[in-house]
Amino acid sequence: MCVRTVASSQELADENPPLSVAAPTVFSTIGGMQQQKSGMVASTGCPYGFGSAKNGLTKAKEKYMKLHEEMLEREAAESRTKSEGDGEGVGDEEQLHKTSGDEFAWNSFAFKRLAGKLRRRLGRWQDSKIYKVLFCTAQPAHVITIAAVLCVTSALVPSGSERTTSQAAGQPRSQLTSFVYLASFVVHFGSQIWMTFVSGLSLYFALPRHAFGEVQRILFPRYFTLNACLSLTTLLIYVKHHPAHSWDSEIAVQVISMGGAFFLELLIRLYLTPTLLKLIEVKTSLERAAGVGAEIGRHESGALKHCPHYLKIHNAFRKTHMTIAMGNMLTMACTVLHLHYIASKLCVL
Known part of the structure; x- marks a missing residue:
């Protein structure tokens, strides 16, 4: 009985180490949690992690604004390419319509060229200061x-004269x-x-x-x-x-x-x-x-x-x-x- 009691006491001592042995482990765990919390505060600005939602909204806003800017740049590049292509192809198309002898095709080409000139003039006028003052203010x-x-x-x-005229009798409508x-x-x-x-x-x-x-x-x-x-x-x-x-x-x-x-x-x-x-x-x-x-x-x-x-x-x-x-x-x-x-x-x- 004495031997088993000693053995049981030894087992209990092994399973439950003294405070001097367990304290470093506990303190190291607490230190790690504090470091993780300080890192969270530094990254999100909130000790409880609520700032991550705000960062997500900010990232979503930046994402869609970047996509919007890329789309606008792409549309501007396409419009510039189209205008340059119209200007370069005018001579060849004009020569083709002149040699074909088709009156209707020539009239259509002339109208298209006139519309293109008017559109370019309108675009330049929209970039002027007068247009911005008249329509953007x-x-x-x-x-x-x-x-x-x-x-x-x-x-x-x-x-007074209009009042006298309106009071005249028998005025026809x-x-x-x-x-x-x-x-x-x-x-x-x-x-x-x-x-x-x-x-x-x-x-x-x-x-x-x-x-x-x-x-x-x-x-x-x-x-x-x-x-x-x-x-x-x-x-x-x-x-x-x-x-x-x-x-x-x-x-x-x-x-x-x-x-x-x-x-x-x-x-x-x-x-x-x-x-x-x-x-x-x-x-x-x-x-x-x-x-x-x-x-x-x-x-x-x-x-x-x-x-x-x-x-x-x-x-x-x-x-x-x-x-x-x-x-x-x-x-x-x-x-x-x-x-x-x-x-x-x-x-x-």
Whole structure:
């Protein structure tokens, strides 16, 4: 019994070494953990490893920005190669068309050469300082807004001679003026219905998202420019036939609604549409670099949903687009109000 007890004590001593033997191992383990923690702090800036997620987002942003820059450089190189090829091949193609004797082919070549010259001149003009001042700054928009306000104000407050002429009895109404008034209003209302409820929805559910964006980039400026011009035409003709001194509450409501529609469309065209087009361009470039944007009728960000730069641009795009949509609906409400007024005054039916 004594021998087994001694042996058991010896086994216990071997299995559980004294503190003086185990301490160096424990302390070395703790030192290694501290070194690993300090290395993590140095690499990520966070002692608990949360900075690795931030580094991942930064790497994703840098990756897609690099892809975007490479794509832009490739497109610029292709455009330069194309322009150089057009310039070098003009002589051979011209000689070929002259020797062939085909009049139609020669006319087509002459038109192509003229279009190429105009395109090159337009490109040089777009690089000039005058173009940048007129189309890349807000000063021309301010000038146009001030001119529009002065134009509407002068129409609402006529001079003394115009007031006397308008008060003359038996003044005939011009059929041409009435035709222009009705035509401008009808075209305005029709373009709103078509663009809002037919064209936009149909193209969104029929085209890839990037193709739909390219179409909207072309249609948006023309749509609001046309509507602003038509609204101004309708307002000026209506005020000319209804001077300010003859207004009642009904006419005042119509003037306010048409004036509101005109200024809303003008402000959207001058201040919101250029911002929206720039956001569409940047957003589309990032999505093409990431390989997304070919879906139809929906939006998928793919790997870009982890990129803070893309998310910031996407949120700005949504806010600007929503503001433009709300302004467009307000102008439609003003147009429907004036349509109700015209229907109540219609004497044909």
